[in-house]
Amino acid sequence: MEIDISTEYSEFLHNNRIKVNKYLNRVMWFFVVTGPAIAVGIRGGIFYDITYATCIGISVIIAILSVIHLLLLKAYPSKKFTCIFALTALDFLLVYMSYSHVHIYLTWFLVPLLSLLFCDKYIYFYGAALNYILMFITTWLTAPFEAAMRTEYESASEYFMDMMSGFTIESIIMFASGYIIGKLILEYFKTLFDQYRLIIEQERSMEEKIHLLDSMAEIYDNVNLIDFINNTEMSLRDSEQKKHGIDLSAQTHTIMNQRLVNQVMSDQIDEFLAFTNIKTIRSRLSHKKLISADFIDVVFGWFRAQYITVDSTLDGIPNVVIYTTRNVDEEKRREEHLIRISMTDEMTRLFNRRCYDEDLNEYRNGALSEDFVLFSIDVNGLKTVNDTKGHAAGDELIKGAADCIALSVGKKGKAYRTGGDEFMVVVYTSDPEGLRNDIKNKSKEWHGVYTEELTMSVGYAALKDHPGVSIDDLEHIADADMYAEKEKHYKERGIERRR
Template identity: 55%
Template sequence: MNDKDKGKNMLKRPFIPKLDPDVRQLMDETGTRHIEYVSLIVVFFETFSLALFMLTRKNFGKEEWGSFSSVLFCIISSFIVFLSTRHILKNKVINHVQVVILNICYYLVMSIWSMWSSYRRYANGEQILTFYAVEIMLVCFITLKPWIGIVLSLIVYAFVYELLYQIDGAAGINTINYSILTLISMVGMGVRYHFLMWTAEASVKLERAKNDEIQDKINVLRAIANIYDRVNLIDFKDNTEMSVRDGDAVKKKLNLQTQTHTAMTANLFHRVMPDQIEEFNQFTDITTVRERLGKKRLISKDFIDVKDGWFRAQYIPVEMDENGIPERIVFTTRDVDDEKKHEEWLVRIAMTDELTRLFNRRSYDEDLKVYREQGMDEDFAILSADVNGLKMVNDTLGHVAGDELIKAAADCLLLTVGKKGKVYRTGGDEFMAILHTDDVDTIINQVMTTAAQWQGEYAKELSISLGYAAAKNHKELDIHELEKRADSEMYQAKAKYYERKGIDRRHGESDNDSNR
C-alpha cells in the first residue's frame, strides 16, 4: 500500500470505519437498547407532563391546543420507537439495516418535534432551547456512522436556521454560537459512535479470548474423549450443555429452575437397571452436583446398563470460580464391564478354594465377622464337616484319589445345602457351612445319604463326619461358641466312625489329613 492509499484510509477511518461483524452486532444491540430505554423514559416523562398541563389549564385556546398536540406527538412517536426497538431486540441476530433506519427515523422525528415546539416559541420571542436540549440528548444515544450523523446534523440545523430566518431573519440567533453548536453536535455523534465501537471491540475481543480458551479446553477434552463413550460439557456460567464427542458440537440451554438433569443423562435412564434408577437419579442431579463435587478432583459411580453391562459415570470439574466452586464440569461415561468382570474374578479367586470352587477360609471369616457385628437370625446354624479316611486314601491310592474325595465331599455338601446357606472349605479335609434353616437334621441326613451313594474312579466310598449347632437351640451362646460346639459334635462323630471301623487314629489318621 502506497502513502497515498494510507492517507486515504486515515481520512476514511474516523468517518467511515470498517467494523467486524461481531462488533457491529454488539454496537447495534447496545445502541438499540439505549434507544429503547430513552424512548420509554420520554414516554413516561411527557405523559406526566401532559397530564400536569391538562390539570393546570382552566380553558384551552389555540396556544394550549398547540402545546397539547406537540406533547402528544412526542409521546406517540416515542412509543412507536419503543415498540420498534422491542421488535428488533427480540431477534437473536439483529438486522443492521433496521437499526440504521430506526436511528435515522428517531433522529429526524425527534428533531421535527423539537423544531415544531421551538418554532412556536421563537415566533413569540423566546429562544429555541427545546431544540438545543433535544439535539444534545440525541447525540448521547443515537448510534450512526459519523458520516451519516454529520449529514443528518447539517440537514437538521440548516432546516432549523431556514425556519428561523423566515420568521425574523434569524435575528434572535447568534450565528457563531449556532455554528459552534452544530459542530459540537456533529463531533458529539462521532465521539459517541467511536466510544461505543471501542467498547464493543474490547468486549468482543475479551469474549473471543474466553471462547478460544474454552475451545482449547474442549479440544483437549476431545483428544481424550476416545477413552469415553460419552463426554458432556456442562457450563454453569451460561447454563448450557454440549456433547464434546459430537463433530458439530451444539450448545443446548439448561433451565436450572425446571431441569434437574441434562439431556444426555435423561436419555440414559431407560438403560439403567430398574433397581439402580433412584441412585442414578441422585448421582446425575445437576442442581446438586457442584455442591457434591466441592473441591474434589472427581466423583464417580458404577451402574449397570441393561444391554451392555457395567458403565462408570463421572463428573470432573474443569474450571472453578474464586471460591473453588465448579463453573464448568465434564460428565463422562465409560464401559467398565470387562473391568468389573476382572474385579469379580479377582474377588472370586481371593474368596474361593481353587480345588473345590467353594468359598474359602477367608470368605468364611469375613462372613462370620458380619454376623458377629449384626447379630444372628432365629434360623442361623453352623455346620462342621470333615472327610473321613483322607490320609489313608492319599497314602494308598495317591493324592489324585484324595483330591477326588475332597471334591466329592464339596459337591455333596453344596448339592444338599443349596440355597439354604453357604459352604466353605476351611482346611485340607475340613468344611464349614453357614445355614439358614429350622431343620438342620434333615440336611445332615441328606448329606449322609448322598455321600453313601457316591462312588469314585479311584476311591470307592465317601464318608463325612458332621456336627452342627443351631442358634435357636443354644440362645446363650455367641457365634464363636456355636462354631466350637459344631466342631465338637463333628469330632465326636469322627471318633465314632473310626471306632466303628476299628482304626487306631494315633497310627492311621490325623485330624487334618491333607496338606492341600
C-alpha cells in the same frame, strides 16, 4: 452358526469308549495277579479244591487276553468289537475260574455292570445275555462236583435247579435295573449336551453383541460439556455440537441425564438422580479433579459416570465441567471374577476360608434367624489314604467330599472348605438332621478312581436348639458334635486313633 449336537454327542461316546477300554485293559492286566494270589491261599491251606495248575492257567489266560485286547485297543480303540472282546474275555475268565472251583458268585454280575460304562444299550444287552448263558453253562458243568461236596443236595440236577433259579431271578433284577440306569444316564448326557449347545449359542450371541458395541463405541459413550458461567450444556459427540441452556432455578438435571435416567436400573434411579443433580455438582466437585460413580444400564450393563473439572475459580469451585459416561461392564465382570476367585477354593470350587471368616463377621454384627444352622464337617481317614495311595487319591477324596456337600446343601446355604479336609456349611433349615443324613448318604454313593469309600463326620449346631448363643459358640458346638461323630465312626470300625 448352530452347533451340531449329534456330532458332539457322537464324539463324546467315541472318546468314552476309548477311555473305558483303556481302564478295562488295566483291570485285565491287574487280574494277572489273581493266579499268584490264589496260589498263596493254597499254600496257606485256605483253598482245598484248587490246584497250582489252575493258578498258572488263570494268569496265562488273562495275560493272553490282555495282550490281544491291548492290540485291539491300539488298532481299533473305539470300535464296539474291542469293547465286546474285553467283556467276553472277563466272562470266559470267570467260566474258567468257576470250573476250577474258584467260587466267584458275586463277580458274575460285574461284567454287565461294567458294560454300562460304554453308554451303549446294545453292548449292555450283549454283556447281560452272554453273562447269563455262560453262568448257565458253568453252573451245569460244575453241578456234579458241587452237589457231591454238599450234603443238602441229593443230585447234581437239584443243585443246578436251586442255583440257577436264584441266578435267574438276580439276573432279571440286575438286567432291569441296569437297563433303567443306562437309559437314565444316556438321557442325562443328552440333556447336558442340549444345555451345552444353548450355552455356546448364548456365548456366541453375546460375543457378537460385544463386538458390535466395541466397533461403534469410542472411549466414551457420551461426552457433555457443562459451562456454569453461561449455564449451558453441549454434547461433544453430536455433529452439530449445539448448546442448550440450563435453568438452575427450575432444572435439576441436564438434557443428557434426563435421557439416561430412563436406562438406569430401577433400584439405582434415586442414587443416579442424586449423583447427577446439576444443582449440587459444583459443591461436590469443589477442589477435586473428578468425581465418578458406577450404575447399571438395563440394556448394556455397568457404566461409569464422571464429572471432570476443566476450569475452576481460585477457590476451587468448578466453572467448566466435562460429563462423560463409559461402558465398564467388562471391567466390572473382571472385578467380580477376581473377587470370586479370591473367595473360592481352587481345588473344590467351594467358598474358601477367607470367605467364611468374612461371612462370620457379618453374622456376628447382625441378627440371626431361628432356622440358622452351622455345620462342621471333616473327611475320615484322609491321612491314611494319602499315606497308602498317594496325594492324588487324597485330592480325589477331598473333591468327592466337596461334591457331596455341595449337592446336599444346594441353594439352602453356603459351603466352605476351611482346611485340608475340613468343611463348614451355613444353612437356613428347620431340618438339620435331614441335611446331615443327605450328606452321609451321598458320601456312601460316591466312588472314586483311586478310592472306593468316602465317609465324613458331620456335626451341626442349630440356633433354635441353643437360643441366645453367639455365632462363635455355635461354631464350637458344631465342632464338638463333629468330633463326637468322628469318635463314634472310628470306634465302630475298631480303629485306634492317634492322639
